[in-house]
Amino acid sequence: MREPDQLPSTLNEYYQRARTGMSEENRAYFLSGAGNEETLIGNEQAFGHAKITPRPLRGMGGGSTETSLLGQTFSSPLLIAPFAYHRLLHPSGEVATAHGAEAQNTKMVLSAQSSAEIKQVRAAGNVCDWFQLYWMGSREVTLELAEMALAAGFSTLVLTIDAPVQGVRDREIEAGFRLPPEVSAVNLSGFAPPQFPALTEDQSVVFDGIAPTLPDWDDVAWLIQSVQVPVLLKGILHPDDAAKSLSIGAAGVIVSNHGGRVLDKAPATLDVLPAIVAKVGPKYPVLMDGGIRRGVDIFVALALGAKAVLVGRPIVCGLAVAGELGVSHVLRLLRDELEVAMLLSGCATLDDTTRDMVHLKL
Secondary structure, X not given: OOOOOOOOOOHHHHHHHHHHHOOHHHHHHHHOOOOOOHHHHHHHHHHHHEEEOOOOOOOOOOOOOOEEEOOEEEOOOEEEOOXXXXXXXXXXXXXXXXXXXXXXXXXXXXXXOOOOOHHHHHHOOOOOOEEEEEOOOOHHHHHHHHHHXXXXXXXXXXXXXXXXXXXXXXXXXXXXXXXXXXXXXXXXXXXXXXXXXXXXXXXHHHHHHHHHHOOOHHHHHHHHHHOOOOEEEEEEOOHHHHHHHHHOOOOEEEEOOHHHOOOOOOOOHHHHHHHHHHHHOOOOOEEEEOOOOOHHHHHHHHHOOOOEEEEOHHHHHHHHHHHHHHHHHXXXXXXXXXXXXXXXXXXXXXXXXOHHXXXXXX
């Protein structure tokens, strides 16, 4: 998409321009979900059901969105979620996204399926130093990918555990989505990803073919012990799995259903967040993604116990509409809206956003 002469004024205008300006194939890939899209829609609806009770007349001196996470200081509790193939949206791809993130001092998690070379993206800004891993079918190959990221200067690994196979995405199928020849997961070109058999009438063939390539908790514990950097697990939806992550040494968890792109009918992430936080306690880093479209949504997630949030589709829309400037502007709008929500709710700092301020109306 051509960068506009005038940027959108609001986040909703970004979302509308991106949707109308994208090709049908790109809309299907970036903005749709699995199956009937119940989980995709549910993620957003959960925030629509949340109501904030403000606490006026509280001292607002020294206000800040600053937070600490994994020994690092963040200017705000907002990160860019990993998503693949940014070059479908802009010629500079992930490099443009990293430039936009750097302009707003916002942490970016680079997807293993980046369409830009890993060292180029890492060089685009200090904030892009978290790398998303997928399990590559064996311990040895997964560790090789992790070591490649560490050698490129990445300091934190995010292992996505909820997508061993692709979800059934009707809109992609109907649109005939295919990657163009000039776009690929360039950093995986030297790896042999696991090959999954096609779905057949004999379901056991599918399961027998996939099962040997899937990790279990022992594999994840081995990976955590094998690298000398923090590893977060992305794709947690059950409190017991969060507790297991803590017990094996994961640095934190990301409550996520993959943006509604894998298992349709999975619960909305906001709905399960409070129980997960209650299970592992307030000190363990619990992050979340899914359904966040406005700064006030970030406020709600923080009040319910998230240490930080990751956003994907808002960044997709910013990149599609206006490249790196669009990414920067969307991040700025989200943070500005968060600050307004904090001020109007009587919260000078993120610690002031407490559970009793948010009510989930089902």
